[in-house]
Amino acid sequence: MSQEAGVEIDIPLQKETKINDFTITFSTVNGSGSATANTTLLRTLFKMGIPVSGKNIFPSNIKGMPTWYTLRLSKEGFLSRVEQDDIVIAMNPSTILREIEYVVPGGVLLYADHISPPLTRQDIHVYPMPVKQLVKQSNTSAKIREYIGNMVYVGVLSWLLGIDLEKIKAALAFQFKDKASAIDLNFNMVETAYQWAVENLEKTDRYKVEPMNATEGYIMADGNTAAALGSIYGGVQFVGWYPITPATSLVETMNEYLPMLRQDPETGKNTYAVVQSEDELASIGMAIGAGWAGLRSLTSTSGPGLSLMAEYLGLAYYAEIPVVIWDVQRVGPSTGLPTRTAQGDLIFAKFVGHGDTQHIILIPGSVKECFEFGWQAFDIAERFQTPVIVLSDLDLGMNQWLSEPFEYPDRPMDRGKILWEDDLDKMLDKHGGKWGRYVDIDGDGVPYRTVPGNRHPKSPYFTRGTGHDEYANYSEEGEIWEKGLMRLEKKFNTSKNFIPGPVIDTMTGAKIGIIASGSADFAVIEARQEMKKESIPTDYMRIRSVPFSDEVERFVFDHERCYVVELNQSGQLKQLLTLEYPEKAVDLKKLAHIDGLPLTAKWVKESILSQEGEK
Amino acid sequence: MTEQTNVEQSSVNAIGLTRQDYKGAPTTLCPGCGHNSISNQIIAACYELNIVPEELVKFSGIGCSSKSPTYFLSRSYGFNGLHGRMPSIALGTLFADKTLFGIGVSGDGDTASIGLGQFKHLVRRNLPMVYIVENNGVYGLTKGQFSATAEIGLELKKQGRNPYLPVDICMEALVANASFVARSFAGDPKQVLELIKAAFMHNGIAVLDIISACVTFHNKEFHLHSYGYGKAHEQPLHDVSYIPARKEIVIDDFREGTIRGITLHDGSHILLKKLSDDYDPTNRWHALRMLEEAEEKQLLVTGLIYVNPEYPSMFDNYNLIDKPLNRLTENDLRPPRETIDAINEMMF
Numbered sequence: 033m034s035q036e037a038g039v040e041i042d043i044p045l046q047k048e049t050k051i052n053d054f055t056i057t058f059s060t061v062n063g064s065g066s067a068t069a070n071t072t073l074l075r076t077l078f079k080m081g082i083p084v085s086g087k088n089i090f091p092s093n094i095k096g097m098p099t100w101y102t103l104r105l106s107k108e109g110f111l112s113r114v115e116q117d118d119i120v121i122a123m124n125p126s127t128i129l130r131e132i133e134y135v136v137p138g139g140v141l142l143y144a145d146h147i148s149p150p151l152t153r154q155d156i157h158v159y160p161m162p163v164k165q166l167v168k169q170s171n172t173s174a175k176i177r178e179y180i181g182n183m184v185y186v187g188v189l190s191w192l193l194g195i196d197l198e199k200i201k202a203a204l205a206f207q208f209k210d211k212a213s214a215i216d217l218n219f220n221m222v223e224t225a226y227q228w229a230v231e232n233l234e235k236t237d238r239y240k241v242e243p244m245n246a247t248e249g250y251i252m253a254d255g256n257t258a259a260a261l262g263s264i265y266g267g268v269q270f271v272g273w274y275p276i277t278p279a280t281s282l283v284e285t286m287n288e289y290l291p292m293l294r295q296d297p298e299t300g301k302n303t304y305a306v307v308q309s310e311d312e313l314a315s316i317g318m319a320i321g322a323g324w325a326g327l328r329s330l331t332s333t334s335g336p337g338l339s340l341m342a343e344y345l346g347l348a349y350y351a352e353i354p355v356v357i358w359d360v361q362r363v364g365p366s367t368g369l370p371t372r373t374a375q376g377d378l379i380f381a382k383f384v385g386h387g388d389t390q391h392i393i394l395i396p397g398s399v400k401e402c403f404e405f406g407w408q409a410f411d412i413a414e415r416f417q418t419p420v421i422v423l424s425d426l427d428l429g430m431n432q433w434l435s436e437p438f439e440y441p442d443r444p445m446d447r448g449k450i451l452w453e454d455d456l457d458k459m460l461d462k463h464g465g466k467w468g469r470y471v472d473i474d475g476d477g478v479p480y481r482t483v484p485g486n487r488h489p490k491s492p493y494f495t496r497g498t499g500h501d502e503y504a505n506y507s508e509e510g511e512i513w514e515k516g517l518m519r520l521e522k523k524f525n526t527s528k529n530f531i532p533g534p535v536i537d538t539m540t541g542a543k544i545g546i547i548a549s550g551s552a553d554f555a556v557i558e559a560r561q562e563m564k565k566e567s568i569p570t571d572y573m574r575i576r577s578v579p580f581s582d583e584v585e586r587f588v589f590d591h592e593r594c595y596v597v598e599l600n601q602s603g604q605l606k607q608l609l610t611l612e613y614p615e616k617a618v619d620l621k622k623l624a625h626i627d628g629l630p631l632t633a634k635w636v637k638e639s640i641l642s643q644e645g646e647k
Numbered sequence: 648m649t650e651q652t653n654v655e656q657s658s659v660n661a662i663g664l665t666r667q668d669y670k671g672a673p674t675t676l677c678p679g680c681g682h683n684s685i686s687n688q689i690i691a692a693c694y695e696l697n698i699v700p701e702e703l704v705k706f707s708g709i710g711c712s713s714k715s716p717t718y719f720l721s722r723s724y725g726f727n728g729l730h731g732r733m734p735s736i737a738l739g740t741l742f743a744d745k746t747l748f749g750i751g752v753s754g755d756g757d758t759a760s761i762g763l764g765q766f767k768h769l770v771r772r773n774l775p776m777v778y779i780v781e782n783n784g785v786y787g788l789t790k791g792q793f794s795a796t797a798e799i800g801l802e803l804k805k806q807g808r809n810p811y812l813p814v815d816i817c818m819e820a821l822v823a824n825a826s827f828v829a830r831s832f833a834g835d836p837k838q839v840l841e842l843i844k845a846a847f848m849h850n851g852i853a854v855l856d857i858i859s860a861c862v863t864f865h866n867k868e869f870h871l872h873s874y875g876y877g878k879a880h881e882q883p884l885h886d887v888s889y890i891p892a893r894k895e896i897v898i899d900d901f902r903e904g905t906i907r908g909i910t911l912h913d914g915s916h917i918l919l920k921k922l923s924d925d926y927d928p929t930n931r932w933h934a935l936r937m938l939e940e941a942e943e944k945q946l947l948v949t950g951l952i953y954v955n956p957e958y959p960s961m962f963d964n965y966n967l968i969d970k971p972l973n974r975l976t977e978n979d980l981r982p983p984r985e986t987i988d989a990i991n992e993m994m995f
Contacts, residue, residue: 075995206995251994261990267980269972270742272735289990293982301968303979305742310768314735317728317765321739324726326973328980329739343729437991440984445977484704484724485744485973492701494717496727506717 049238052082052107054118058185059131061124063095065179068207068218069186070101074432075203076195077105078252081244085111086432087630092277092370098127109246110561111434112554113630119192119239121185122147123163132156140237142188144181157237161188166228170221180221187225191233193241197226251437255402255428258438259332259358260285262406264293265441269327271306272318274337277370278426279360282332312337316344316357323348323355324495326450326483328410332358335377336367338384338421345419346385347497349520352470352479354413354420354448361425363628372628373426375550376600379607381421382578388517392527393578394422397535397553399435401576402428407441408532414448416527417481425599427630428551449480453488460490468503469493470516477523524579531577534584539569544644545591547620549575549605551630552597558633563640570640575605580612588613588620595640597623599631661697669694671719681833681859682712682781686719688836689750689779692843693720703748704740708733708762712754712781712859731762734769737776738961744971745962748847749776756786759795759814770823770852774961777846777853780816781833783861816856817952818938821931826851826958828934829951833859838949845951851960858947928954 056073060066070086077084085104091097104114117134122143129150135141137155145160163184167177190197201219208214259282273283287306294303309315315331322329333341338359348355361377363369381393394409396402405422413420451459451467459467459480467490470479479502482491493504500516501507539560548556553574560570573587573594588594588609594616596606603622610617623639625631659665669690674683693703700722707713709730716725728736733751741749758766758780769778784797793801793809796816801809820828827849829842839857846853927933934953941948968975 078995251991253994257994265981265987267975267977269975269980270739272739293986293990294980296968296979299968300966302966303968303972303975305965305967305972307738307742309735310764313732314765314768317732317735318739321726321736322742323739324736325740325743327739327743344732347729432995435994437994438987440987441981445981483743483973484740484747485971487699487701489701489722492722492724494705494725494727496725497729498727 049240050118051240051242052105052244054105054239055114055116056103056105056119056121056189057117057131057134058101058103058121059124059127060099060101060182061095061126062091062093062097062099064123064182066099066101066123066182068179069182070103071432072186072200072203072207072218073189073195074103075206075252076199077103077241078247078250078434079199079202080195080241081247082241083107083109083111083244083246083434085434087113087427088431089629090371098124105241107244107246108561109434110554110558110633112558113632115632115634119189121189122149123182123185138238140192140239142185142192144184159188159192159233161185161225162228166221166224170224172217172221176217180218183218183221184225187222187227188229188233190222191226191229192235192237193239195241196243197223247434249437250434252432253399253435254281254430254432255396255399255424256282256360256430257285258399258402258435259396259406259422259424259429261289261438262403262408263330263356263410264289264406265403266407266410267328267445268330268410269304270319270322270329271304272309272315272322272329272331273306274309274312274315274333276312276334276337278362278373278430279332279334279337279358281430282358282360312340313344316341316355319355319357320344320348320353323413324351324353324483325485328356328414329354330356330358330410332360334360334362334370335364335380338377338380342384342386345391345421346387346389348419349385349389349391350387350516351495351497352417352481352520353495354410354417356409356413357419357421359421359423360429361423363626369628371426373428373551373630374600374626374628375423375425375552375598376604376626377423378549378578378598378600378604379602381423382608384421390524390579392416392418392420392524392531394420394532395549395576395578396422396424396428397550397574397576399428399433400438403438405532411446411448412527412531414450415446415530416478416523417448418523423550425551449474449478451480451482451491452486453491456482456486456488456491468501470500470502470504470519472502472519472522476526477519477521478526479519528579528581531579531581533581534576534587535574536572536583536587538571539564542569542571543592544568544640545571545573545587545594546597546636546640547573547575547587547594547605547609548597552599555631555633555636556597559636559640562633562637568641568644578608580609584609585613588616591619593619593621595621595623595643597631597636599626600624601626660694662699664694664697664700666690666694668722669700669720671721672717674715674718676711676714676718677787677861680711680861681783681857682715683718684833684836685752685779685781685839685857685859686715688839688843690719691840692847695840696844696847698748698847702746703750704737706733706737706740706749706751706776708753708757710754710757711783711787711861712752713757715752715781716750731757731760732765733757734762734765734774734778738769738772738774741774741776742962742965742967743973745775745967746971749774750847751776751778753778753780755780755782755784755794755796755814755816759816759819763795763814763819767819767823770820770825770854772961773824773826773851773958775850775852777843777849777855779843779855779857781859782816782856783859784813785861787861815938815942817854818935820854820856821935821938821953824958825854825953826955827853827951828856828953829854829949830856830858830947831949832947833857835949842951849954849956851956851958928952931955 074086089100119140125147144163319329319331363372363374396405603624703723705716705725786792795814
């Protein structure tokens with residue numbers, strides 16, 4: 033009974049089975065517990081060795097609004113979003129009409145049978161699922177019926193695609209940390225649904241999964257978890273933070289792992305402090321205070337929070353205080369789309385603060401890089417005594433990604449030019465008894481600093497956001513002011529050689545270049561492969577930091593034209609490149625787009641081809 | 648002992664420092680500003696308490712008051728932060744080494760207007776530090792606007808009449824569960840000194856609201872924050888004297904029978920001489936009522952309004968390692984190499 037009686041079926045002829053290369057979209061109501069079911073399936077497919085990625089499209093709401101979760105299986109290992117729904121699981125009556133429309137011809141609609149959808153499509157396979165009936169039979173309490181209902185689709189889908197139930201059970205065991213009662217409760221529901229499907233459904237579609245070994249040696253993690261762990265391995269000591277979507281899970285994950293990784297083995301006491309502040313004005317203040325006093329200090333936020341931090345970031349830039357800010361970007365301006373992804377804070381982050389301010393920016397493009405930049409950000413902030421803003425985004429931060437494992441830091445911590453008592457003595461001996469907080473001794477723009485707690489009588493100095501001279505004395509002298517800013521610029525330029533350079537990948541015969549950053553990478557990688565198939569080779573540079581290094585400059589000048597691909601409206605990366613290389617302004621092509629969803633390879637490819645066609 | 652040796656002994660404190668070692672840069676505030684007198688008492692308190700200047704950190708926000716940390720303790724670290732946001736800087740800093748003394752100097756604009764949120768949250772967390780508000784009811788640096796502590800009906804040259812009731816900083820502190828609240832008057836140096844000393848010995852936030860007359864923009868004889876009004880309407884709750892525990896001496900000008908001892912966290916004592924028999928500085932409810940009644944009578948009540956030495960300090964909530972956090976090295980901070988495999992194992 034795969035179709036309702038009386039509906040004329042006209043499904044395109046599809047003999048070929050589609051294996052490990054399609055998408056599954058789950059349409060549910062938020063707060064209904066679908067995350068457990070979806071994660072279970074994600075884990076199962078990953079454990080079956082199939083490259084898989086999961087994206088959660090969710091509302092800014094606690095309960096009752098539509099939520100979508102899309103799993104993409106890609107035997108070739110592509111992880112970006114695709115604009116198509118092969119299989120749709122419809123659990124939400126309010127969105128069913130839309131979902132029916134979205135299914136590709138020849139695709140599959142699985143629906144909870146209490147919804148009774150209007151069957152407007154004759155070119156898709158439709159399977160009902162008696163969710164309510166099966167849940168009722170399971171004799172579970174009313175309280176958990178809604179949650180357990182999602183396990184019905186796990187069971188039916190397992191039947192449909194040929195997923196081994198033992199693998200589902202293993203995923204549930206991982207999810208519930210081997211708590212037998214929870215595993216059994218969920219797994220029984222999966223089994224019941226599977227059995228019901230065996231007895232009542234007949235498979236007419238062509239989708240199947242088969243075990244592979246393409247995920248061996250890989251992990252599955254979200255960028256916020258990676259950032260949290262990277263920060264812990266970077267020795268984070270102080271966190272001042274305020275909850276905001278989509279950054280919240282970054283510090284929450286830190287709170288989960290810090291007790292395990294960062295307690296003194298002898299005393300069981302903490303080598304860190306995490307303080308939830310009253311707002312972002314205070315988060316950044318606390319983090320700057322701690323950074324000033326020599327702690328590896330961090331705050332995490334998203335666009336609106338970064339706006340609130342602007343004034344203190346300006347002070348930290350001018351007073352030269354190390355601090356790390358993770359901005360997990362969402363869609364702005366204003367409150368914007370709080371649960372949708374974007375790369376729209378780049379320009380703001382670069383210049384945040386009034387007056388002549390500019391900041392070092394790191395832009396991780398993968399989960400593994402979130403980990404790496406997690407620890408590297410502290411080295412860079414302390415080396416250059418300045419804020420380092422790390423721009424992640426919701427897609428990278430909150431979704432689960434297939435990733436190479438985290439690697440232990442490959443070099444010792446760099447605490448920068450910090451002077452404790454003995455260091456200061458040596459410094460004073462060498463420089464005739466004089467030390468100045470803002471004196472550029474080494475000619476690289478980076479001065480030496482002491483921190484409160486240093487007991488040397490000559491170590492203390494007065495830190496201020498107001499004008500100061502090399503010895504940290506208050507000054508309103510124009511000449512001194514300008515000299516100070518010029519040294520800051522020199523310091524900023526010195527940092528070019530220390531921060532992560534671009535990742536460049538070339539193809540033989542390429543005439544055009546593509547430039548992107550962060551999570552735009554996934555769509556670009558796939559688009560380049562697609563274009564290559566059509567004999568359009570491209571070179572690609574993924575920018576990982578600001579200020580731009582010489583390599584970035586070379587790439588820009590080595591290409592006749594470059595398409596700058598980004599997830600915002602105004603082409604912010606392109607703007608920064610244009611500012612830096614005005615001679616190449618006309619050769620930098622804006623490829624920017626923002627609808628709150630991650631970029632797709634299809635859009636990247638079509639946009640490039642369309643602009644190329646106009647030539 | 649000859650007179651000569653007496654002079655020599657009194658010129659250095661127990662750690663061998665002179666008063667000069669506690670001085671700051673020359674003040675740039677208006678001559679006669681109450682803030683300068685408070686700076687002098689901070690210097691005196693630190694000298695008398697034998698505080699090592701390098702072990703103290705000064706904090707301030709923005710405003711006339713916030714400029715004053717430059718004018719005391721040049722040998723201490725200082726951080727002049729943003730308007731109303733000194734508390735967050737102080738919090739982050741003091742976590743780096745909890746053996747440091749912290750002193751914040753703020754004003755009525757800095758604390759009661761833009762900084763009211765950070766002030767109350769700092770108080771609520773009970774971070775150990777001295778928090779002085781140099782309260783003059785007016786904005787000096789921007790040349791004479793009303794602050795949130797200005798009394799209703801106050802008239803200023805360019806502002807007209809203030810239509811709003813004032814914020815009472817001591818009451819705000821109490822409502823936020825401050826563990827030490829005092830008020831004084833900059834023209835009463837003896838009381839200011841004793842309160843600052845007691846504040847330094849308190850293991851928690853110590854809020855001192857010090858009425859400090861603005862000689863330039865706000866000094867009409869009949870106004871609450873003026874020098875004349877302060878002197879005439881001051882009503883000390885009790886004399887306060889701080890006596891370090893290591894010197895078992897009793898100041899003989901305390902009147903017998905009215906002495907009240909409070910043990911501070913570090914074992915030192917403050918002795919309170921009550922002027923009014925029914926006032927108990929350990930009772931928060933009485934303190935609030937006293938302030939309310941004083942406000943009705945338009946009285947400036949000075950002295951230690953409330954103290955609770957037992958309230959856990961912020962640091963007590965963080966199970967921190969004994970060694971100062973900022974002295975930890977890579978060995979303490981980077982988890983060992985062998986942990987990374989276990990972590991990767993946990994990622995699905």
